[in-house]
Amino acid sequence: MNFFGLFPSSEKKEIVETLQMPTPIHNPIPKKTFYLVSASGMPNYGDDILTRGWINYIKNIYPDAIIYLDAVDPLVASNLYEDVNCVNFLWQLAQALGENGSIEDKFSDHSVLPIRERLMSEIFNNTDSIHLLGGGYINELWAANLRLIELVSYFGKKNNILTYATGLGLQPLSEEKASQICQFIESYFCFDVRDYESYRVLEKFLPGKISFIGDDYFCFPFSDVVSLVEKETPVLRLCLHNEFSEGDENEKLFIEQVEIAISAFIQRFPGSLIRFYEFRPGSDGYFYKRLKQKFPIIEMVFFETIWKHxxxxxxxxxxxxxxxxxxxxxxxxxxxxxxxxxSEYYKNKFDSLKYVSDWSFLNLGEEQLDLESFFEIRGPSFLIDFGRVEREKKFLANRLYQSTNLQHLS
Structure with a gap:
């Protein structure tokens, strides 16, 4: 250290003083890194609000956390979520492996491993947990997607990472396929499903291992998604699609039922609004255009508006x-x-809501809309199990992410 101010300018001298300064030791808390996997990015509002719910939940607990989201389309997903690293490593790997490819063979020799797989491996070297988020995207309708369960298990065991699955709807799922995936589910810290049929077929092979509570939507504040407002006149709200429609006859029957309801609404409440909600861009617009031709007063509420507001x-x-x-x-x-x-796919989905949702369910082709019942005035009400499911799902979320030490959850 140089000290010149102690002497007159004519007698400046340099004094060299060596100080033994201890090096400060900083032990910052390392940032948590979480890897989420979901069917986000198509987009499909249902899958995407669950994904947003988990992202916000984690950020509230760990504001500095590094979050990776493995999405169907990472480009679209990156426009939906802020401060999230959107990738599609596991999605692409699952499709590439198909039903018969070996994950062990794929990663057996690092010298021939493509850079994409090396980048993926590097991320998992520093990840605290891998989490398959809720939804109905893993089943035998899209058989390659079942590999996601195996891939999460593989990287979890390889890197000593906690692995979770919550709110999954796995139907249709045969006992043969269930027995195959159960060997991977066994290594999960938590494996939770949202419907009884998924629970039943897995519980047979893993008694006591499978959690069955309900959809991941119950994990988060409902006010983030929906609110009640006062209105003097009713609005007819439609959210319709034709996915898995089994032939033109079913579609024709469906259109007829919807048109009957719309006509009756217009007759009962002339001048009232009719709104059509786009949950899946590029798909839901099909029915909107058909209905708009006959009922010009119908207004489309686009995905972007729903997502923002x-x-x-x-x-x-x-x-x-x-x-x-x-x-x-x-x-x-x-x-x-x-x-x-x-279809059986949607029948099972709606069956899973019967204990939390006071809605009517109509099997197209076998049942018809009862207009008197449809227009019956009802006040807001909740089924008994609704509160229980909400409490248990929020408890599950806390259990997975609010431990002070994720590596010692038990």
């Missing part, structure tokens, strides 16, 4: 839907309506 309903409104999460969202503020289904 959420949903607003009133207790005077009426609802027709084929979408699982539209029904669940309306039910979360005590409102009821009618859902249509025409």
């Amino acid at each position: 959420g949903l607003q309903f009133s207790t005077k409104d009426y609802f027709l839907s084929t979408r699982f999460h539209f029904q669940l969202i309306a039910s979360s503020v005590g409102l009821s309506g009618t859902s249509f289904y025409w």
Whole structure:
């Protein structure tokens, strides 16, 4: 250290003084790194609000956390979520492996491993947990997606990472496939499903291992998605699609039922609004265009608007839907309506809501809409199990992410 101010300028001298300064030791708390996997990015509002719910939940607990989201389309997903690293490592790997490819063979020789897989491996070297988020995207309809369960297990064991799955709907799932994936589920810290049929087929092979509570939507504040507003006149709210429609006859029957409901609404409430909600861009617009031709007063509420502003309903409104999460969202503020289904896939999804949602369910082709029942005035109400499911799902979320030491959860 140089000291010149102690002497007159004519007698400046340099004094060299060596000080033994201890080096400060900083032990910052390392940032948590979480790896989430979901069917986000198509987009599909149901899958994406669950993903946003988990991201916000984690950020509230760990504001500095590094979050990776393995999404169907990371480009679209990156426009939906802030401060999240959107990738599609596991999604692409699952599709590349197909039903028969070996993950062990793929990663057996690092010298021939493509850079994509090396980048993936590097991320998992520093990850605290891998979490398969809720939804109905893993089943035998899309058989390659079942590999996601195996991939999460593989990287979890390889890197000593906690692995979770919550709120999954795995139907359709045969006992043969269930027995295959159960060997991977066994290594999960938590494996939670949202419907009884998924629970039943897995519990047979892993008794006591499988959790069955309900959809991940119950993990988060409903007010982040929906609110009730006061309105003097009712609105007819539609959220419809034709996925898995089994032929033109079912589609024709469906259109007829919806048109009957719309005509009756217009007759009962002339001048009232009719709104069509786009949950899946590029898909839901098909029915909107068909209905708009006959009923020009119908207004489309686009995905972007719903994503930014959420949903607003009133207790005077009426609802027709084929979408699982539209029904669940309306039910979360005590409102009821009618859902249509025409496949076992959707029948199972809606069956899983019967104990938390006071809606009518119509099997297209076998049942018809009862207009008197549809327009019956009902106040907001909740089924007994609704509160229980909400409490248990929030407890589950706390258990997975609010431990002070994630490596010692038990």
